[in-house]
Amino acid sequence: MSLNISEGSGRGTDKDFSHFLDLAYASSLEVENLIYLCFDLLFIDEKVQREMIEKLSEVQKMLKGLQSKLKQ
Secondary structure, eight states: OHHHHHHHHTSSSHHHHHHHHHHHHHHHHHHHHHHHHHHHTTSSOHHHHHHHHHHHHHHHHHHHHHHHHHHO
16 A cells, blocks of 8 residues: 555656555555455454454545545
8 A cells, every 4th residue: 555655656747646646545455355254264363353443444535535635
């Protein structure tokens, strides 16, 4: 995710940056899937899963908020 954001911030336009924010958001959905998979495979317990999902949700909200600001 952070690599998409940093690459996008180096682009010349808000439109390009917004595209890379879309990619970062899509990556966050992949991470979310992996968190659930780790729980299902018993690599993490429910408390850790919940904490990770909560933190990831905050990141997803920040990504969407930044995209909204770019579109204004």
